[in-house]
Amino acid sequence: MFQYTVRRLLDLVFVLLGVSILVFLMVRFIPGDAVAIMLGANTDITPERVDALRRQIGLDLPVYEQYWNWLTGALRGDLGTSIWTGTPVGQEILARLPATFEITLLALVLALLLSFPLGVLAARARGTGGDVVVRVIAIVGLTLPSFWVGVLLLYFFSIYLPRWPAIGYVPFGEDPLGNLARVALPTVAVSLPMVAGLTRILRSSLLEVLSSDYVRTARAKGVSERVMLYKHALRNAMIPMITVIGVQLGYLLSGVVVIEQVFAIPGVGRLMVGAINERNYPLLQGVVLVVTGVFVVVNLLVDLAYAWIDPRVEYS
Amino acid sequence: MNARRFFARLWRNRVGFIGFVVALVVVLAAALGPLIAPYDPLAQAIRERFQGPSGTHLLGTDNFGRDTLSRILHGYRTSVLVSLGAVFIATIVGGGLGLLAAYWGGWRDRLIMRFMDVLLAFPIILLAIAVLAVLGPGSFNTGLAIGIVYTPVFARLARGPALTVLSWDYVAAARALGGGALRVLGKHVTPNVMAPILVQVTLSLSTAILVEASLSFLGLGTQPPTPSLGLMLSESRGTMLLSPWVSVFSGLAILLASFGFNLFGDGLRDLLDPKLARRR
Numbered sequence: 001m002f003q004y005t006v007r008r009l010l011d012l013v014f015v016l017l018g019v020s021i022l023v024f025l026m027v028r029f030i031p032g033d034a035v036a037i038m039l040g041a042n043t044d045i046t047p048e049r050v051d052a053l054r055r056q057i058g059l060d061l062p063v064y065e066q067y068w069n070w071l072t073g074a075l076r077g078d079l080g081t082s083i084w085t086g087t088p089v090g091q092e093i094l095a096r097l098p099a100t101f102e103i104t105l106l107a108l109v110l111a112l113l114l115s116f117p118l119g120v121l122a123a124r125a126r127g128t129g130g131d132v133v134v135r136v137i138a139i140v141g142l143t144l145p146s147f148w149v150g151v152l153l154l155y156f157f158s159i160y161l162p163r164w165p166a167i168g169y170v171p172f173g174e175d176p177l178g179n180l181a182r183v184a185l186p187t188v189a190v191s192l193p194m195v196a197g198l199t200r201i202l203r204s205s206l207l208e209v210l211s212s213d214y215v216r217t218a219r220a221k222g223v224s225e226r227v228m229l230y231k232h233a234l235r236n237a238m239i240p241m242i243t244v245i246g247v248q249l250g251y252l253l254s255g256v257v258v259i260e261q262v263f264a265i266p267g268v269g270r271l272m273v274g275a276i277n278e279r280n281y282p283l284l285q286g287v288v289l290v291v292t293g294v295f296v297v298v299n300l301l302v303d304l305a306y307a308w309i310d311p312r313v314e315y316s
Numbered sequence: 317m318n319a320r321r322f323f324a325r326l327w328r329n330r331v332g333f334i335g336f337v338v339a340l341v342v343v344l345a346a347a348l349g350p351l352i353a354p355y356d357p358l359a360q361a362i363r364e365r366f367q368g369p370s371g372t373h374l375l376g377t378d379n380f381g382r383d384t385l386s387r388i389l390h391g392y393r394t395s396v397l398v399s400l401g402a403v404f405i406a407t408i409v410g411g412g413l414g415l416l417a418a419y420w421g422g423w424r425d426r427l428i429m430r431f432m433d434v435l436l437a438f439p440i441i442l443l444a445i446a447v448l449a450v451l452g453p454g455s456f457n458t459g460l461a462i463g464i465v466y467t468p469v470f471a472r473l474a475r476g477p478a479l480t481v482l483s484w485d486y487v488a489a490a491r492a493l494g495g496g497a498l499r500v501l502g503k504h505v506t507p508n509v510m511a512p513i514l515v516q517v518t519l520s521l522s523t524a525i526l527v528e529a530s531l532s533f534l535g536l537g538t539q540p541p542t543p544s545l546g547l548m549l550s551e552s553r554g555t556m557l558l559s560p561w562v563s564v565f566s567g568l569a570i571l572l573a574s575f576g577f578n579l580f581g582d583g584l585r586d587l588l589d590p591k592l593a594r595r596r
Contacts (some may be wrong), residue, residue, distance in 0.1 A: 014430065015434055018431070018433070018434030019434055019437050019438065022435075023446070026446055026449070027450075030450050132331060136579070139578050139579050143526065143571060143574035143575045145571060147530060147533055148549060148566075148571070151556070151563050151567065154553075154556075155557075155560055251440070253439045254439055254527075254530070257439075257441050257445075258441065258530045258533060258534060261550075262553070272442075272445055273534055275449075276536065277535075284449055288438070288445075288446050291439065292437060292438050292442060295437070295438075296437050299437075
């Protein structure tokens with residue numbers, strides 16, 4: 001386990017380095033002069049201004065030196081300054097992370113809470129006429145565009161519950177109830193595909209466990225179906241669910257990034273879209289780097305937790 | 317397995333068959349859209365705006381009086397073309413890289429797969445948005461961005477089974493007899509790794525449609541006036557309280573397309589990949 005952890009940590013460093021190089025090179029892949037594009041519609045572009053901005057971002061240095069400065073800066077928490085406002089990029093991102101992470105986390109919890117009973121029900125429907133129905137419904141859920149669900153929820157709430165504060169965001173610390181009311185709809189919308197995904201996985205792993213030899217032995221010994229299902233099967237069936245949580249978190253985060261647009265939530269998704277529209281590349285690079293970094297670390301933690309929970313995992 | 321046996325088995329796999337039919341309808345709608353669309357998707361008719369479904373406009377009209385059904389049919393063209401293009405790029409580039417990595421082994425294998433790991437580390441939508449920020453918006457670039465995002469998936473998927481196949485005696489013999497990379501990979505390895513790839517192609521189409529719609533919804537993908545389902549949904553939000561129909565139908569259209577390919581992929585997995593099917 002120790003060796004495995006060390007190796008995974010080395011992998012993590014490597015992947016993060018690769019991510020940082022790609023994110024750094026991003027601006028250099030932009031066809032044309034990125035600085036001129038950043039200045040864009042401004043009418044008073046003088047060569048001096050272009051040069052000044054170029055120096056401000058450090059584009060006048062050799063590429064490897066630029067990367068080194070950027071990376072060491074990022075490690076110290078300095079991601080540069082936002083082009084238009086001049087505020088530190090790190091500050092702008094920190095201000096936006098809570099909303100995005102809150103919704104992602106709540107959606108994960110909601111999906112876990114809902115998928116357990118649903119997965120058990122689906123596994124019980126095995127062999128009945130409901131089997132095909134369960135499969136089809138699960139796939140509908142899986143392919144549900146969450147931003148569409150968000151749009152529809154917003155519509156119904158504005159008609160039937162016009163007083164519900166459906167749009168915007170307030171921090172939990174400022175107004176706990178207002179916060180929960182505002183994040184409720186986007187959370188439900190983005191968690192639905194995950195509910196379907198987890199339900200499907202739980203169902204199939206439950207069925208696999210229930211058909212295994214030790215369950216048959218337990219049945220033969222006269223263990224009741226209830227005890228079998230909840231004590232023996234469910235525990236083992238949970239393991240595959242943990243493995244997919246990492247992958248599912250990626251989808252979930254993607255859903256949140258898009259749904260922020262629907263509910264006017266000031267999270268990283270809206271920050272990114274705004275940064276693109278303003279051609280604010282330092283900000284965009286910062287967001288991609290930070291969010292991907294967090295995502296990679298969380299994924300590693302999930303994997304380690306999995307290895308820790310399931311003694312059968314091979315560390316090779 | 318030949319086509320007739322394949323369809324016979326697909327017919328018996330009810331879920332896969334339903335998926336096949338739905339996916340086929342979507343592809344036909346995309347292919348024949350301009351021929352069967354009752355109206356010009358861009359023609360405005362101010363007097364006929366905000367209509368609900370009726371005999372003249374089966375799915376109603378939007379805030380400019382444009383016919384929703386015609387716009388969805390043209391939108392399918394964009395979604396399906398972009399998604400097909402994206403998955404095609406990912407399959408050829410990713411699959412090719414995975415096969416080559418398996419064939420070469422050693423440092424080239426490690427280099428390729430490490431690069432794939434890095435691409436895989438990004439949350440999907442973040443990478444797609446970053447690529448679009450570099451390339452600029454538009455349908456073509458959206459296809460390219462989604463293609464890049466899906467490339468590592470296919471590389472991983474192709475490499476694993478390819479390693480197994482390359483270790484088989486007759487393939488090793490073909491290599492020993494002087495068969496080059498292209499010949500060994502093309503003739504011996506590719507046919508043996510096709511099954512999981514085909515399943516993944518279908519499932520990827522399903523998610524690519526969702527990603528394309530998301531990016532267009534954010535305003536980073538397909539640009540107006542090209543009809544796109546994500547754009548339709550995004551544009552209709554502002555006038556939803558006057559008439560929710562465009563939002564309802566454009567979202568349903570996205571769901572239907574994604575659902576069809578996913579269900580089809582699910583069925584294909586049962587048919588082509590019995591080992592995986594058991595775990596579903």
